[in-house]
Amino acid sequence: MTHEEIRAYAMQYLRNHHRKVSKFLGEERLLREAGAIAELARMEMNAIKAIAPGMTDDEAWAEARSLFLVRPDWAYDEMNREDDADED
Numbered sequence: 001m002t003h004e005e006i007r008a009y010a011m012q013y014l015r016n017h018h019r020k021v022s023k024f025l026g027e028e029r030l031l032r033e034a035g036a037i038a039e040l041a042r043m044e045m046n047a048i049k050a051i052a053p054g055m056t057d058d059e060a061w062a063e064a065r066s067l068f069l070v071r072p073d074w075a076y077d078e079m080n081r082e083d084d085a086d087e088d
Contacts, residue, residue: 001045001057006038007031013069021075024082033072041068 011034015022022030044067045060 001061003038003042006041007034010034010037018072021072024079025075037068041065
């Protein structure tokens, strides 16, 4: 899988499962965050494949994605802080 494919998958995940966060972040930041997820996932995939040399990218992605496609707690925290600041 390419970086762009992993990034697209991460963006789709965030848009489908964390709509409020996606809207809060906006398109540009969402793209940056998805790119960071893709970079970390690729590093993990490479590490997994180094341990299991016969593993394909798809198999490594299946292992790595559960580590990086998770609830973005940091974004929810940021949204809450901004909401609290707006209330003050």
